[in-house]
Amino acid sequence: MQKMLSYVRRAVDHYHMIDEGDRIAVGVSGGKDSLALLVALSQLSRFYPHHFTVVAITLEMGYDEMDFSPVQTLCDKLGVEYIRVPTQIGPIVFDIRHEENPCSLCAKLRRGALHDAARKAGCSKVALGHHFDDVVETYMLSLFYEGRISCFSPVTYLDRADITLIRPLLYVPEYYVRSFAKRHELPIVHNPCPADGNTKRQEIKDLLKSLEKTMPGVRERIFGAMQRYPLDGWEPDKTRRDYK
Numbered sequence: 001m002q003k004m005l006s007y008v009r010r011a012v013d014h015y016h017m018i019d020e021g022d023r024i025a026v027g028v029s030g031g032k033d034s035l036a037l038l039v040a041l042s043q044l045s046r047f048y049p050h051h052f053t054v055v056a057i058t059l060e061m062g063y064d065e066m067d068f069s070p071v072q073t074l075c076d077k078l079g080v081e082y083i084r085v086p087t088q089i090g091p092i093v094f095d096i097r098h099e100e101n102p103c104s105l106c107a108k109l110r111r112g113a114l115h116d117a118a119r120k121a122g123c124s125k126v127a128l129g130h131h132f133d134d135v136v137e138t139y140m141l142s143l144f145y146e147g148r149i150s151c152f153s154p155v156t157y158l159d160r161a162d163i164t165l166i167r168p169l170l171y172v173p174e175y176y177v178r179s180f181a182k183r184h185e186l187p188i189v190h191n192p193c194p195a196d197g198n199t200k201r202q203e204i205k206d207l208l209k210s211l212e213k214t215m216p217g218v219r220e221r222i223f224g225a226m227q228r229y230p231l232d233g234w235e236p237d238k239t240r241r242d243y244k
């Protein structure tokens with residue numbers, strides 16, 4: 001737990017993610033990343049100098065087989081309020097709209113619904129479970145497939161929704177999230193989504209894995225370049241003691 005908290009605390013400090021009195025909605029999909037984020041933020045709230053509250057929000061996607069009751073049990077254990085919002089996003093995307101690009105419509109609908117639910121719950125911030133590997137892969141995806149140097153930011157203020165998105169796991173490598181989820185027996189909810197997943201992302205994942213064999217540390221250097229360049233929103237607060 002200490003290592004996870006130190007990764008998260010560094011990211012939170014470097015990018016000023018949390019202010020005194022914040023009420024933060026953690027978007028919990030039931031996957032390993034957002035469950036790990038939920039546990040880490042709720043633990044951090046016990047000793048972080050700025051007082052903040054965590055609320056967990058799950059958008060139920062309209063699949064009956066997804067059982068979130070073990071997540072409710074986890075929230076009870078953590079002392080975190082848990083809000084489940086029933087939606088029909090899954091059936092809308094696959095059965096009604098027959099989308100050519102279902103993942104992009106699904107992500108858009110989820111974003112809108114999550115921001116609405118957070119506002120309704122009195123939260124002005126939404127925490128998402130993007131980790132270190134998501135960052136590097138997203139950066140490479142836009143470079144290789146769109147010819148752009150870009151990535152989502154650690155902190156994004158959305159003025160139309162009046163919500164600030166934060167990504168406290170951005171220093172946590174995926175292998176560590178996986179082992180954390182296993183060690184803490186996080187109640188991962190199987191997602192029956194029929195989409196094949198993002199094949200381009202998988203290609204980039206495979207490419208980075210093979211580059212890592214001949215160029216150890218390549219992911220860290222790519223991530224470091226985003227901070228040193230810096231990409232819009234990626235310059236960390238270098239006055240923090242633990243900045244390296």
Ligand SMILES: Nc1ncnc2c1ncn2[C@@H]1O[C@H](COP(=O)(O)OP(=O)(O)OP(=O)(O)O)[C@@H](O)[C@H]1O
Pocket residue numbers: 026027028029030031032033034035057058059060061110114127128129130
């Ligand atoms: N159904 C949902 N309800 C609430 N939050 C969600 C939902 N789906 C996604 N999110 C939030 O958006 C983030 C990014 O979504 P994405 O689908 O890329 O997740 P992921 O990388 O598979 O992560 P996870 O392992 O948490 O599912 C998630 O980490 C989570 O914080």
